[in-house]
Structure formats: C-alpha cells, structure tokens
Amino acid sequence: MLQVPEKTQAAQAETRRLKIGWNGVHWIVDVAGCGDLFSDLQKILRGWDIVEQPVTATIKPAMVFSRMGDVYDWRLPANDLTAENLFGCPESNAGAVRDFHFLFNGWFGDEFQQYFTLHCAAVKVGDGVILFPGGHRAGKSLLTVALAANGHTVFGDDVVAIDPVTTEVLSLGLLPRIRLPLPLQAITSELRQTLNKHSILGDAEQQYIDLAAGQMAEVGRSSPVKAIVQLKRTNKTGAASLDDMTNGAALRSLISQNYSTGMPASSVFDHLHKIVEGASCHCMTYHKVDDAASLLEAVFDCQPGDQSGVGQ
Known part of the structure; x- marks a missing residue:
C-alpha cells in the first residue's frame, strides 16, 4: 500500500x-x-x-x-x-x-438529492432530449459526440439528473469521455477527424472530447424527454434500424440504470413511469455510428438547429 x-x-x-x-x-x-x-x-x-x-x-x-x-x-x-x-x-x-x-x-x-440520477447518455435533438440508457460497449459516448458534431446539444454521455417535479433532464455539465481503442470499422473518416481535432486529456484507455458551447449543455440546463432509445451495437454490417419498444421494456431499462440512493425507490419508479408515458420508446440496432446519428435525426429532428434549453 x-x-x-x-x-x-x-x-x-x-x-x-x-x-x-x-x-x-x-x-x-x-x-x-x-x-x-x-x-x-x-x-x-x-x-x-x-x-x-x-x-x-x-x-x-x-x-x-x-x-x-x-x-x-x-x-x-x-x-x-x-x-x-x-x-x-x-x-x-x-x-x-x-x-x-x-x-x-x-x-x-x-x-442534490432533490434530483435523481440515471446512467444514461442524453442528447437534445430538435425540441427534446433523447435518453440512451446505459449498456456496456453500446457506444453511447461515440454517438453523443457524433450528434454534437451535427449541431445537437449533449446533456451527458454517462450520467444525467432528472428533475422529479418537471421530469426534465438536467445536465451535469461534464464533457463526454470515449473509450479507446476506437471501433474503426464503425466510424467514418470524418468522425475520426472530428475526434482527433477535439481530443483532450487522453491516454491508452480513454479520451475526453472538448465540445463547443452550443454542443454541450452547461450544468443546470434542462429539457424535456421526448424519446428513449436503447442501443444495440453490432459487428455485422448493415443499415441502422429503429424498432418500437414497449413502455414496460423502456421502464425496466431506465430502472436498471438508476443511480440515486437519496430518493425512495417507489418515488423514482413513479417519476420514471411518467417519463416513459410521455416519450416514444425504441430499440436501435446499428453498426456505423454515423448511420445511427443520421437515422435519429431523420426521425426526431423536427426543429433543425434548435439548441434552446431552460436555464435553472
């Protein structure tokens, strides 16, 4: 020792x-x-x-x-x-x-026990946030950076807070961190160049990505949830697909990612149930990160270029 x-x-x-x-x-x-x-x-x-x-x-x-x-x-x-x-x-x-x-x-x-925290990535696309519940090696951080490069706003790539009063996502204001080595077959040369250009604080295992003000929500900025997308990254080539997921499956996915200990489990369940009821729920299978980002934009970007949020 x-x-x-x-x-x-x-x-x-x-x-x-x-x-x-x-x-x-x-x-x-x-x-x-x-x-x-x-x-x-x-x-x-x-x-x-x-x-x-x-x-x-x-x-x-x-x-x-x-x-x-x-x-x-x-x-x-x-x-x-x-x-x-x-x-x-x-x-x-x-x-x-x-x-x-x-x-x-x-x-x-x-x-800040008035909020509860989830192991999720969260990106504002159009008029609301897409939650990506945690999953080992599902590519949450790479996908958030790809969406940020396309002009959308990252609320978190690992942990986000939820305001139980409004059920809105609250950013913790922490830059995304991607694991290394990169899955080179799953990213385009353009995305690789973006990662290289904005990389800071890296070693053999990880790399922080420095996002601009419009690409990264500051701590306390909030926005409603409009979709929940469970990610499944595959090594098989093919187009990204987005399938509907039942509310029950989405709720179970969020519950399994609850990090909070200061709020009763029954209260967290009620708040998550409210979020799921107000969101569209999906499972996305993808190989190429850029394909996944393009599909999400095609489905959810109803207000291109909107990067507004509610300051706390």
Whole structure:
C-alpha cells in the first residue's frame, strides 16, 4: 500500500485549492505538487462556478490529489477512501481526471438529492432530449459526440439528473469521455477527424472530447424527454434500424440504470413511469455510428438547429 508522506513546507506551498460549485453547494479539491492536473480538472466542467482559494486548515477539502512517483494518488478525507483501495492509482492525468469525474457524479447525487440520477447518455435533438440508457460497449459516448458534431446539444454521455417535479433532464455539465481503442470499422473518416481535432486529456484507455458551447449543455440546463432509445451495437454490417419498444421494456431499462440512493425507490419508479408515458420508446440496432446519428435525426429532428434549453 502506498504510504502518504508527511507534507513538508515545500509541498504545502505547492498545494492549490479549487472550489467548484453550483446553486450554493461546493466541492473542494486540493491538488498537491501536480499543477497540470489542477488545470486539467477544470477542462471537463461546463457552467460550474470555479475559483481558486487559499489553502487553509479551517476548511477541509472533499478530495486531495498528489503525485506519488510515476502515479497519481487521491483520497477522500471524510471517509479515508483512496485511489489504491478503490480503482488503483491512476498512471496518467487523464486517469486521475476520470476518477475525479466518477466521484464528482456521486457527490452531485449526494448533495442534490432533490434530483435523481440515471446512467444514461442524453442528447437534445430538435425540441427534446433523447435518453440512451446505459449498456456496456453500446457506444453511447461515440454517438453523443457524433450528434454534437451535427449541431445537437449533449446533456451527458454517462450520467444525467432528472428533475422529479418537471421530469426534465438536467445536465451535469461534464464533457463526454470515449473509450479507446476506437471501433474503426464503425466510424467514418470524418468522425475520426472530428475526434482527433477535439481530443483532450487522453491516454491508452480513454479520451475526453472538448465540445463547443452550443454542443454541450452547461450544468443546470434542462429539457424535456421526448424519446428513449436503447442501443444495440453490432459487428455485422448493415443499415441502422429503429424498432418500437414497449413502455414496460423502456421502464425496466431506465430502472436498471438508476443511480440515486437519496430518493425512495417507489418515488423514482413513479417519476420514471411518467417519463416513459410521455416519450416514444425504441430499440436501435446499428453498426456505423454515423448511420445511427443520421437515422435519429431523420426521425426526431423536427426543429433543425434548435439548441434552446431552460436555464435553472
């Protein structure tokens, strides 16, 4: 197990503190001796209030990063959770940012329990959001980036919040992250060029994609759900197809992706049932990511170029 050395005065001087907040609630992160990570953490956030603060003993950070030789280490002082006993210490700044991303999602769910969170991608196409319930290697992140490149607005590629009062999707304002290696047979050269052009914070396993303001919804922006599309990516060549899915199957799909622990399960069920009742429900089978994006646009883009949303 890695041993965290006692901080020297020099190490303390190198520690920098970020205060990241929304709606009056804040997450404090200390970064010790790795200035590149200090700036990289901010790159994936959209719409958050971010300020650097002096490091004082009176305010305790929620998360502390440090550099340990060839790896990054982190800990959560409140519960003694560390990188090593959760994921293993990341070996790249992209890996450290990924760990922050994961824990930041959890923090949001804990602090903003008036919302519930789902493991879903969400993209506004036309006048409403399409939810893509989670599925291992289903291509959610690649599809969201492809839709963003076509002018639509990403509300999330991994986790989104739901306002139980309005049942609208709420963006957490976090950039999409695609897994590597890319499925080269499933993407066009144009999409590959787009990914290369906008790639940031990458390593051998992942790559964050830097989206422009109109392509990425800031934290707190909301929009109604108009469709639920379960993704099924196949290695077989052929045109993308969109088939109807029963409301019951769609509801089960969303329930299985519920991340919330602060809201009673019965309440989450009622809210998800309301979303499903107001949306069209489908299952999409596809091989080429661009074909899938084109099919979704043909079916759902009833208001081309509309990128409006309701600010919270």
